Each structure stands twice: as C-alpha cells, then as structure tokens.
Amino acid sequence: MVHENSEEEHEGSPWPALIGLSTAPLIAGLILILKGLNFTAGLGLVMLFLVILIAFVGREIRHWPRVIASFFSRLRRTPIPAEPEIVSGVGVPTAIFLFTEVALFGAGFASFFAIRAAYATWPPPGTPHLEDFIPRLQTLMLLLSSLAIEWAVYSVKRDRRGSVLAGVVATALLGTGFLVLKLGFEWPHLWELGFTPASGIYGANFYILLGAHGAHVFGGVVALAVVASRAKLGQLTPTSYGLLESVSIYWHFVHLVWLLLFAIIYEGAFAWL
Amino acid sequence: MSVTKLTSTQFGIFVIFAAVYTAGTLGLGRIAFGEAQLKPGEIGSPLVTIFGWPGILGLVIGQLVANTASPFGPIDLISPAISLAGLLAIKYLARYTIFLGSAIYVVITSLWLAFMISFTSPGTWPIDQALIGQGLAVVIGLIIYFVLRRLEPFRERPMGEKVISQQAV
Numbered sequence: 545m546v547h548e549n550s551e552e553e554h555e556g557s558p559w560p561a562l563i564g565l566s567t568a569p570l571i572a573g574l575i576l577i578l579k580g581l582n583f584t585a586g587l588g589l590v591m592l593f594l595v596i597l598i599a600f601v602g603r604e605i606r607h608w609p610r611v612i613a614s615f616f617s618r619l620r621r622t623p624i625p626a627e628p629e630i631v632s633g634v635g636v637p638t639a640i641f642l643f644t645e646v647a648l649f650g651a652g653f654a655s656f657f658a659i660r661a662a663y664a665t666w667p668p669p670g671t672p673h674l675e676d677f678i679p680r681l682q683t684l685m686l687l688l689s690s691l692a693i694e695w696a697v698y699s700v701k702r703d704r705r706g707s708v709l710a711g712v713v714a715t716a717l718l719g720t721g722f723l724v725l726k727l728g729f730e731w732p733h734l735w736e737l738g739f740t741p742a743s744g745i746y747g748a749n750f751y752i753l754l755g756a757h758g759a760h761v762f763g764g765v766v767a768l769a770v771v772a773s774r775a776k777l778g779q780l781t782p783t784s785y786g787l788l789e790s791v792s793i794y795w796h797f798v799h800l801v802w803l804l805l806f807a808i809i810y811e812g813a814f815a816w817l
Numbered sequence: 818m819s820v821t822k823l824t825s826t827q828f829g830i831f832v833i834f835a836a837v838y839t840a841g842t843l844g845l846g847r848i849a850f851g852e853a854q855l856k857p858g859e860i861g862s863p864l865v866t867i868f869g870w871p872g873i874l875g876l877v878i879g880q881l882v883a884n885t886a887s888p889f890g891p892i893d894l895i896s897p898a899i900s901l902a903g904l905l906a907i908k909y910l911a912r913y914t915i916f917l918g919s920a921i922y923v924v925i926t927s928l929w930l931a932f933m934i935s936f937t938s939p940g941t942w943p944i945d946q947a948l949i950g951q952g953l954a955v956v957i958g959l960i961i962y963f964v965l966r967r968l969e970p971f972r973e974r975p976m977g978e979k980v981i982s983q984q985a986v
Contacts, residue, residue: 686836693825788825796828797828800832811843814886
C-alpha cells in the first residue's frame, strides 16, 4: 500500500521539469567561470543547480531501494507486471525524450558547421582522409538492426516469443558489431595517423560527435539486453510490450542520427556551402 | 500520424526507408549501365504502396540527406519535392494499378533529372539516359514489391497496427 502511494506521488511530479530547467543556470554558470567573466556569479549559478539536484536526491533516495529491487525482481522471476506497460502511453514521453536528443545532436552539428565555416579549406590542413568503408559497413549494420527490432515488434504483437527474443538479440549483436568496428578498427587507425581529440578543434568535434553517438548505441545495447531478459522470461505479451516499443523508437532514432553523421562527416555533405 | 499515436513501426519504417535511400545512394553510389546511371536508393519507390506515409516521408527525407552530398550541388535539394509528387502518384494510383503510378514516377523524376543535368551541363538534354536509369530502379523495386506481397507480414494493407488494436482491446 505504501508502495502504491509512493508511486502515485510520481504522477505529475514537477521535479523532472525543474531539474531540466536548472541545467540552464548550470551551463550559464560554467560559461561565466570558464570564460573568466564573473567567477562569483558563475559559482552561484552552479550552486543553484546543485542545491536543486541535492533537494531532489534527498527527497527521492528513500524510494531507490524499492525501485531497484522491483527492477531486479522483474528481471528474475515476476511473470508479468501487475500494470501492463500500455503501448499507447509510450508516444508522448518518448517523443519528449527524443526532442532532447535532437537538441543535443543539433548542437553538435551546429558546432561542426561553425568550425567548418571558420576554415578556408575543408577538411583542415593536416587532417587525414577519412575512409568511408567502415562507416558504410556500420550503416548497413544499423539498417539491418532496425529491420531486426521491427521484426521483434511485429512478432510480439502476434505473441511469437521466440521471434521476439531472436529479433532483440540480433539487434543487440548488430549494435555491438557497430561499436566494435568503431572502437576496434576505425578509431585506432585514426589515432595511428595522428588524428586524435588533441589534433585541433576539428578532431575534438569529430570525437565528441561520434563518441556521443557511440555512447547512445552502447546505451541502446544495454537497454536491448534488458528487453531480451524480459522477453526470455515471457514478460512481453501482445498487450504489454511498452518497453520494447520505447527501446525500438530509441534505436531507430540512433540510426537516424547516424545517417546524418555518415552524410555530413564521411560523405562531404554540404561541400558546396 | 499524431505524436500521441507514434508507434515504433511507423517511426521504424520512416527511418528504414530513409536509410535505404541514403545508404543506397551514398554508400553504393550510382551504378552505371552504359550511359545511364541507376541510383539504388530509388528502388524503394514502389514499396510505398505497402508501407504508406512513413515510407514516403522516409524516402523524401533520405533523399534530402543524400542530396546534401550531390554532385549537382544545392539544386538537387529540390529533388525530394519532385520525388514526393511522384511517390504520391504511386501511392494513390496503386488502388487501380501500381504500374501507372510507377510509370508517372519514372517520367516525373526523369524529366527533373534531365533538367538538372542540362542545368549543370548546358546544351545537353539526356532524357533517354535518365529514363533508363530511373526505369531500371523502379522495375527492380516492382520485382521486390511483388515478392514482398507474397510474404506474410506484407499481405495486410496498410502496414501497421491492425493486429495490436484487435488484440489489445
């Protein structure tokens, strides 16, 4: 009963919005400090963010053991959650989350074009030629992974549990392959050529953009592992598969961002600008 | 397709079609058949009759992304709008026959392609090469269309949420 009440407290909570908004003074404060404009004001703004964050954590921390225990109990043995993960409830929260992701990568692409505009020639002198063979393979892998997870979604609607698990596992393996190609082959080769984050502002931007995307792929693989565990335990049914639906939308979004990265960074998009 | 009803299937079809066009065009390049050139990304065009609006939007956005790296320059950013007209013809004429819409798509996009080539290379009007290139891509797409139609997931029309809406209630 206590648990139900505490879950109800989360409905309509202002904290996510408050913490989201408080990142604005955080960033403003960091800019003031790092640019040496006004250390005291900057520190005050950073402290404002920390106070809000500490207040949130202090209020919520008592719920964490139960939340964590509930999460692992679902993974281990609970057949199906009492409240089905209703698919119709997924759209708006996921869309809002994706909007923040669009803002993140939008800022990354904007910085890329700002850097590019600052150079008379592109790529900057001394930058090695970026081979696109591995990125082409990665594009193919993400395309196949999107098909695989859609196969899983198609199968869960028809209660084909084996196919659901196969689709999710295939997606996770293709995502892992994507990361192996990037971290095991492409980046070591670029480092051997002397193209590192310390190579200049373009090098830093290149690794930030592709690193942020790689981190999202890694996060997706972890989420897919959780979905696979739930699928293996038979917790995904035609009426309760919101987790798979959300992870699927996220995965497609990560794929979409890669298409832009592939075109802009490796294939010379907007070369006529 | 409102946000509240956004499903992974719709979003997934959109991204997959965008990827097919972008990866097909940038990853595979243009495949030469004599003087004519086939853009692999165009192969997905007839499939919009199966996949509907998400497929159309995916191809249009995919083309927009791919054309940012086009050898024709910024004029090729208009091409997705031309393709959209052709794709709408395929989608809405498919209730009669898929061949009519596909033929219209080939003609519309070939005329535009020939115009772009003549724009960048004055004095040329390679409509025959454009027709061959676009025609080949659409014929391959039609073959894939008829193969897919025989497979279970693609027999339903439109592609989407029929099963979940029946089972969830």
